[in-house]
Amino acid sequence: MATLKEKRTCGQRCEDFGRFVWNSDNGTFMGRTPEKWVYISLYYVAFYVVMTGLFSLAIYVLMYTLDPYAPDYQDRLKSPGVMVWPDTYGEEDIEINYNTSDKACWTKMSKILHKFLGPYNDTKQLECNNYNCTKGKYFIQKTFSAPHHTKWACPFTQSMLGPCSGLEDPTFGYNCTMPCVVIKMNRIIDFLPTNHTELPPYVNCTILEGQSNVAKIEYFPDRGVMDLSYFPYYGKLAQPTYVNPLVAVRFSLAERNTRRSSAEWSETRSATKATTNPTREKSPSTSKQ
Template sequence: MATLKEKRTCGQRCEDFGRFVWNSDTGAMFGRTPEKWGILYYVAFYVIMTGLFCLFIQSVTISGMVSANLCVLCVCVCVCVCGVMVWPPTYIEEDVILSYNLSDKTSQRKMSNCLSNFLKPYNDTSQQSNHNCTRGEYFKQEKFEAPHHTKYSCRFTQSMLGRCSGLDDPTFGYNGTTPCVIIKMNRIINFLPNNGTGMAPHLNCTILSGHENIDMMEYFPTNGTFDLSYFPYYGKLAQPTYVNPLVAVKFHLVKEREAKIQCRVVAHNIAYQDSYEPYQGKVVFLLKALK
């Protein structure tokens, strides 16, 4: 014979709910003791932190392997922000100063050794595995057809820097008054200079002060061009053997042998006039040959 369940009053229900919220006998709150709440909190905390870490690793990995626009978007909105670097690097406060002594072999050797070490990835042996690309054309790759599921990288050899390659003159002109300076553009994923119009960017150096102290400037490669075949760049994992295209400038110093120079990469989508980023798209340095 079925028994009838006693119907609980409103007061009893309120009492049960109050005991659920706080049970003075067990010290439980909402059915759990403080110890269990603490364990639950730390479990949730570490689950969330692990999830965020996994998302971070995924974003870093993907941006290097595929044509992810994450890196482009952080540096490029309507006008691309390209960084420019100069070698040998010598920084005093915010200025770049390239200074050497004509009567000090150690000073000259320091500058030439810096350039020699910088150009090691560009020697013929290191570049042998890279692709011999068609000059003057973008090297666009839709698929990962290179070994180890990567994309091909175009060959840039040290000899392309001509009289600033260090092959014929290992001093790079620092044993006299014709020093070489090498300019490198920073890498930007999927960046096409001049918005993909087929015009190659080029380096343009101007003398800000000390015009009378520079007789001539020579660019290597010819016209200071960053060839289109090195664009676009697909990321470090997609192109592990990629090397930045370079332009070298040989300065012929005369008289006081000191000048302040600005070099910038010329392209429609590379900004160089920004009050908030004064060194965006260009580099300014002081070149001095002491005696």
């Protein structure tokens, strides 16, 4: 029959731990002699030095082979997408709801557009993109001839959006029945919008529902064209001052809509669906109910 071990006191346990840390009988520190501790320390130092060197070499080779201006591999899209401002995306469509008699409501829309158009300020653009581009032609650049080893970017100024620039009308028409939306084409490196015709990419809106609610649609710049001189895009590092070309669309609502109450205006929505193809950019199709 096994005998019960004698219960050790706290002092005895502390004494055993002290003997483990330093055993004066055989001269060991935590179970090993000082000589063995030196060998183990040297081994781990050499091991981590080698591992650090291999990791650094791998990172160096990777960074050396990468092109700093464009990705080696990219999931190229057939055509870039478009974004619409004010940024009011709903569950299925783009919904632009505002109440003309509620200043706080349409002021929010105008603030969104003013913030978005900040980089397109005429003074800023003429300072950072002071280059005379040839309209109607691709701006192909094979060398880094711009300052700081970069490439030139064509200026796109806020005033090019005409009545929808926010310069003539700071409310962008949201205080009345002529609201503006701004459409931006997303960037794809080295993308050239080519087709079987000589037409540049442009924006075209079609009323899906409630055609009688919209009396007129206007585009700025003229005909909603995105000039070819803004293509191709060479990347953020190569063209740090590049800005996306824009098209502003102004909807002139039918006069009878002005007699609607505020509650009815708050329910009015602009549903937008963006459709693009490799040859031509078309704007969101818009319906007013």
